[in-house]
Amino acid sequence: MQYDTVIIGAGAAGMMCAIHAAKPGGPRVLVIDHAKAAGEKIRISGGGRCNFTNLETAPDRFLSANPHFCKSALSRYTQQDFVALVQRHGIPYHEKTLGQLFCNTTAQDIIRMLLDEMDKAGAEMRLETRLVDYSKTDPGFALTLETDGQRVPVTCRNLVIACGGKSIPKMGATGFGYEIARHFDHTVTGIRAGLVPLTFTPDETEEFKALSGLSCEGALSCSGGPYGKARFREAVLFTHRGLSGPAVLQISSYWREGLPVTLALRPDIDLLAELKRQKTANGKRHLATILSDYLPKRLAQSFAEHAGLAERNIADIGDKVLAALATTIQAREIRPAGSEGYRTAEVTVGGVDTAGLNSKTMESKTVPGLYFIGEVVDVTGWLGGYNFQWAWSSGWAAGTAIIDR
Ligand code: FAD
Incomplete structure (x- = not known):
């Protein structure tokens, strides 16, 4: 033929x-x-x-x-x-x-x-x-x-x-x-594989396991791969194995094994400035409650617990500790184990x-x-x-x- x-x-x-x-x-x-x-x-x-x-x-x-x-x-x-x-x-x-x-x-x-x-x-x-x-x-x-x-x-x-x-x-x-x-x-x-969920190391799987199923406005960035620097601001989803959601799929095409990605939750606000403002205005509120003004409740609870501060009034937390917490939430470096x-x-x-x-x-x-x-x-x-x-x-x-x- x-x-x-x-x-x-x-x-x-x-x-x-x-x-x-x-x-x-x-x-x-x-x-x-x-x-x-x-x-x-x-x-x-x-x-x-x-x-x-x-x-x-x-x-x-x-x-x-x-x-x-x-x-x-x-x-x-x-x-x-x-x-x-x-x-x-x-x-x-x-x-x-x-x-x-x-x-x-x-x-x-x-x-x-x-x-x-x-x-x-x-x-x-x-x-x-x-x-x-x-x-x-x-x-x-x-x-x-x-x-x-x-x-x-x-x-x-x-x-x-x-x-x-x-x-x-x-x-x-x-x-x-x-x-x-x-x-x-x-x-x-x-x-x-590109446009693919990224997986956690065993330590991070343990740290984030309570968050599985949660999604939040976030930004992910990565540099050092063959296509240079990239940053995507869209939803991030925590799964039982790692991270997914549009921002993660986007960054996965730029990411390479061994490189860290930086996760910023609620990149639209200056979280440290917010925490300091709350400290002055609402000193008697618990940190976990305050964080839940900005993040899904489970996520807020998990970050506060992880820092050992869940039950503390925000007025009793020093500015340095608040700054470290804000960095964890808004500039968290994660080294994915791989992709799916x-x-x-x-x-x-x-x-x-x-x-x-x-x-x-x-x-x-x-x-x-x-x-x-x-x-x-x-x-x-x-x-x-x-x-x-x-x-x-x-x-x-x-x-x-x-x-x-
Ligand atoms: P394909 O569409 O993959 O077509 C290749 C064809 O070749 C297939 O029909 C396959 O059966 C055939 N084939 C393969 N090997 C052989 C063989 N040996 N002999 C004969 N035939 C063969 N992109 C978007 O822009 N928007 C979206 O919404 C979107 N959603 C997606 C959702 C999912 C779950 C997936 C997996 C991808 C999605 N994509 C999306 C990506 C998009 O589907 C692909 O980039 C696009 O289909 C590529 O088109 P293509 O024709 O090159 O290949």
Whole structure:
């Protein structure tokens, strides 16, 4: 069987690429996926409502060894372009917070929209199909696809790798894209789980165990990793194993083993100034009660108990002790033991080295007709719809380059 383009992976990037690489009556485009359904990660994303883009998308919200690489695709297929597509399909959506756009009803609306667009463009799709063999030929590629134990030889001029990263292996994430990249002599940068909860050491697990399930406005910062300094101010959630919540997921992409992260609870107030004010105004109140003016009750109680001051009136506590307590609450250094890994990570940080790819087209600089798009590439977005926008933009960049090729 002969195709102009074969795309491996019917996820966000692969479907977007198919929509733009195909044309009714034009070159044949086939998308394959080993899963039973297309867009499985879209289906589960954003708690089932898909945070499909972010109005504040800008290159500085993406991590990559080359921070300039993502600029071209993001500027040529923007968040507004994707929003316009969503609007054309009459999909109801809303902005939740920080520019994050979510479907009102279900993420299935986005999957249906992409399938509908693929259908209109005349792209074909085969599910439960695997690529079992591949090689470069002079005009393109020779592939062997397997469906239901049946092997079929296929040739194509363009081969697009859109198999995503390694996060959530139980949903079929394999890291197959990295294998293909290495086969064609592309470098794959160090990959690791990103947007993932961090875990405590045994000592901290013991210290924080009473707080499991509590969440609080916080800020997490980290420096010394390959992407430099970062600070995120959003909710922090204490779990029975460590820390989670948006601020923690964000910082996890910047964090590396051995580095501390600094946790500030209620970063919106000057806690020491507040404690001193309370000392003057309400000297007879217990410290734990005063702290609960600023923190969830259990958290306040735990900090006061940990300092051995829970039952003390604030007037009896020296300013130095209050300052130390304020530092513990607002500049607490934690050395995470690790992360929860690919099992729960939303993304894979790192990937196919962008030095080997053309940033306008996503085509390999060394293997004509070979393209890498979406999460498999060393471009990782912040939490908040940025990763889907990268999938749409890079998929569009490859698709439009292919149809012009
Ligand atoms: P994927 O969407 O992962 O698609 C890859 C496809 O390739 C899959 O369909 C897979 O089955 C297929 N595949 C893999 N290996 C093979 C193989 N060997 N043979 C054939 N097919 C193969 N990002 C956001 O921007 N907003 C969100 O709300 C959001 N929520 C998320 C929630 C969760 C729980 C997770 C895990 C991720 C979330 N993300 C979110 C991240 C986002 O889902 C990914 O960044 C995005 O899906 C990447 O798109 P992709 O097309 O590159 O890869």
